[in-house]
Amino acid sequence: xxxxxxGFDIESFEAGKGxxxxxxxxxxxxxxxxxxxxxxxxxxxxxxxxxxxxIADAKHHIDRFRGHADDSDDE
Numbered sequence: 001x002x003x004x005x006x007g008f009d010i011e012s013f014e015a016g017k018g019x020x021x022x023x024x025x026x027x028x029x030x031x032x033x034x035x036x037x038x039x040x041x042x043x044x045x046x047x048x049x050x051x052x053x054x055i056a057d058a059k060h061h062i063d064r065f066r067g068h069a070d071d072s073d074d075e
């Protein structure tokens with residue numbers, strides 16, 4: 001299952017029986033920079049019981065990353 005959210009593609013995938021994770025990548029395929037290190041994709045979160053929970057967690061991470069980026073712009 002792939003979801004578009006705030007400029008990011010979120011792909012949920014089953015890492016084991018009933019263990020769902022999410023992979024985040026920018027929709028424009030440019031890498032994500034964290035502390036100067038470039039990542040083409042990121043896998044986030046825990047093993048969730050269903051794909052919807054994995055996607056909700058990924059959205060939370062995207063929102064949190066956006067908040068950190070906005071905070072660092074103020075410095």
